[in-house]
Amino acid sequence: MKILDLLSVQGATPRLRLLGSAVASSIGGVFLLATVNLAAEKMAGEGFDQVDWGLASVFVAAAAIYYYAEVFLVGRVGADLEAAIDFLRVRILGRIRRADFVLLERIGHQTLFESVTQATQTISQNSQFLALALRSGILSVAVLFYILYLSPLAFVIVTLGVSGGGWVYARLGARLHRRHHEMMGEEAGLFESLSDLFDGFKEIRLSSQRSADFGRTVARQCRHVGTVRLDVQTHIFSQFIIGQVIFFLLLAVVVFAIPMYKLGADIDVVKVATAVIFIVGPLGALIHSLGILAASNAAAEKILRLDSQLAEMEDPVEQVEPAPLPADFATIRLSGIGYAYEGAEGESGFAIGPIDLSVKRGEVIFITGGNGSGKSTLMKVLCGFYRPQQGVIEIDTHPIGSTTMRSYRGLIAAVFSDFHLFPRLYAIPPERIAEAAPLLEMLEMERVSGLDGNRFTRIDLSTGQKKRLALVVALLERRPILVLDEWAADQDPHFRRRFYREILPELRRRGLTVIAVTHDDSYFDAADRRFHLDEGRLRPVPPSAAGV
Numbered sequence: 001m002k003i004l005d006l007l008s009v010q011g012a013t014p015r016l017r018l019l020g021s022a023v024a025s026s027i028g029g030v031f032l033l034a035t036v037n038l039a040a041e042k043m044a045g046e047g048f049d050q051v052d053w054g055l056a057s058v059f060v061a062a063a064a065i066y067y068y069a070e071v072f073l074v075g076r077v078g079a080d081l082e083a084a085i086d087f088l089r090v091r092i093l094g095r096i097r098r099a100d101f102v103l104l105e106r107i108g109h110q111t112l113f114e115s116v117t118q119a120t121q122t123i124s125q126n127s128q129f130l131a132l133a134l135r136s137g138i139l140s141v142a143v144l145f146y147i148l149y150l151s152p153l154a155f156v157i158v159t160l161g162v163s164g165g166g167w168v169y170a171r172l173g174a175r176l177h178r179r180h181h182e183m184m185g186e187e188a189g190l191f192e193s194l195s196d197l198f199d200g201f202k203e204i205r206l207s208s209q210r211s212a213d214f215g216r217t218v219a220r221q222c223r224h225v226g227t228v229r230l231d232v233q234t235h236i237f238s239q240f241i242i243g244q245v246i247f248f249l250l251l252a253v254v255v256f257a258i259p260m261y262k263l264g265a266d267i268d269v270v271k272v273a274t275a276v277i278f279i280v281g282p283l284g285a286l287i288h289s290l291g292i293l294a295a296s297n298a299a300a301e302k303i304l305r306l307d308s309q310l311a312e313m314e315d316p317v318e319q320v321e322p323a324p325l326p327a328d329f330a331t332i333r334l335s336g337i338g339y340a341y342e343g344a345e346g347e348s349g350f351a352i353g354p355i356d357l358s359v360k361r362g363e364v365i366f367i368t369g370g371n372g373s374g375k376s377t378l379m380k381v382l383c384g385f386y387r388p389q390q391g392v393i394e395i396d397t398h399p400i401g402s403t404t405m406r407s408y409r410g411l412i413a414a415v416f417s418d419f420h421l422f423p424r425l426y427a428i429p430p431e432r433i434a435e436a437a438p439l440l441e442m443l444e445m446e447r448v449s450g451l452d453g454n455r456f457t458r459i460d461l462s463t464g465q466k467k468r469l470a471l472v473v474a475l476l477e478r479r480p481i482l483v484l485d486e487w488a489a490d491q492d493p494h495f496r497r498r499f500y501r502e503i504l505p506e507l508r509r510r511g512l513t514v515i516a517v518t519h520d521d522s523y524f525d526a527a528d529r530r531f532h533l534d535e536g537r538l539r540p541v542p543p544s545a546a547g548v
């Protein structure tokens with residue numbers, strides 16, 4: 001069971017603790033049953049005015065063992081599972097941070113998100129059912145052994161009855177599970193339609209035919225959800241009733257069938273009947289919790305699979321101590337750089353290169369190119385996310401390889417076209433945060449947002465405004481190379497002008513090397529040099545050339 005593997009992720013102790021307390025709780029339970037039976041037998045033989053204090057003490061001790069083992073079991077398993085989930089979550093987040101970029105892109109955002117949030121939530125919410133299932137299973141087996149002790153024949157009969165009943169009950173449970181899934185699917189469809197109603201409100205209002213058709217579709221969905229839900233509730237109720245009937249049948253076999261076939265001499269019917277009544281609770285709990293545990297088990301499998309997948313994806317660059325690069329470097333050089341995506345089966349993927357580019361420190365370089373010409377791909381190679389399959393990147397005479405890659409990445413600050421603005425500043429020392437105010441002013445953001453400690457006071461802004469804040473963060477990092485991918489595309493004409501005519505020259509004055517992807521042909525003169533990318537090939541554009 002994957003959920004048990006998950007429990008042992010930090011060592012075998014939690015698993016042993018779980019097993020130990022489940023066994024203790026079951027022993028307590030069986031002792032309770034045996035003492036009641038013994039006391040009843042004594043009373044039947046010696047009269048009702050006799051209290052056997054010895055047996056009463058055993059009963060109290062068994063009850064105490066049962067109680068404490070149960071409390072410990074449920075509390076401890078929850079805590080152990082929670083600790084295992086925390087441990088794995090942190091490990092997975094760390095492995096994501098250190099994973100190879102290309103492989104991580106392949107896994108996809110959705111899988112990562114589901115595994116780290118939804119799957120862990122499913123396990124946390126149902127943690128007590130693991131304890132319940134284990135304790136109920138052991139207790140049921142222990143009671144069966146008690147019946148075996150009372151009479152081997154009764155044991156065979158009850159075991160057959162319990163197995164048959166369990167099989168019928170489990171089959172009903174599987175059908176219920178399927179219907180439950182169906183119901184969740186139908187409900188998800190209904191929620192999707194509801195969010196369509198809000199997101200597509202304008203489109204729906206614009207066309208009365210679409211509005212009427214949408215209304216009919218949603219009404220049909222509502223009716224269907226209602227029908228499936230009713231069916232699920234009926235299934236739950238009939239499963240419960242059938243469970244009760246199976247139990248009564250088992251009791252009838254013990255109380256009527258055994259004496260009828262004159263087997264009573266061999267069997268103490270009253271004691272066995274008490275044991276059967278006693279076993280019903282744990283059996284019901286076992287079947288119920290096994291159904292719920294299936295969901296936790298699937299969630300545990302998902303997390304553990306992702307964890308081991310990520311373990312194999314660790315970027316080799318993260319495993320070596322980075323070698324430093326000269327802080328006062330003069331040139332970044334790309335020589336014969338080539339990178340190709342893996343294509344679909346039998347086809348070759350998009351490729352860039354061979355690319356030769358040499359950028360002097362303090363230069364402002366523009367890169368232009370049509371849609372799909374490979375600009376973002378080149379930026380990812382330049383930033384060291386994609387390792388070039390051919391050629392070499394050099395900082396002065398230092399080639400960038402596994403040992404220097406982390407130091408190289410540390411020279412670059414960037415705002416990508418699909419940038420993310422973090423609501424707080426990470427790894428910016430407190431004394432440098434004061435530099436944010438003039439930067440916010442330079443980017444005309446001082447009245448829109450600001451910093452409260454290391455958090456932005458507002459980030460629910462337009463894309464252009466968020467990009468300005470992302471540039472503030474990039475500049476606060478004080479790295480010598482600034483990479484901007486279509487940064488000005490979302491700015492209004494006034495600010496775009498300000499960016500090319502005032503901000504870029506100011507960045508140049510500060511000594512920053514700027515490599516910017518841009519389409520703004522009115523401002524091409526703001527660059528020291530311009531290059532054009534066409535189907536993955538980079539060529540220099542003479543200063544006199546207008547447009548592309």
Ligand SMILES: Nc1ncnc2c1ncn2[C@@H]1O[C@H](COP(=O)(O)OP(=O)(O)OP(=O)(O)O)[C@@H](O)[C@H]1O
Binds near residue numbers: 350370
């Ligand atoms: N992860 C990927 N796997 C396979 N192919 C990719 C991947 N990312 C991009 N491509 C392909 O590479 C080509 C170049 O994409 P890229 O994003 O580098 O171009 P771009 O010049 O930045 O385009 P745009 O200006 O439209 O953003 C496209 O054909 C794209 O489909």
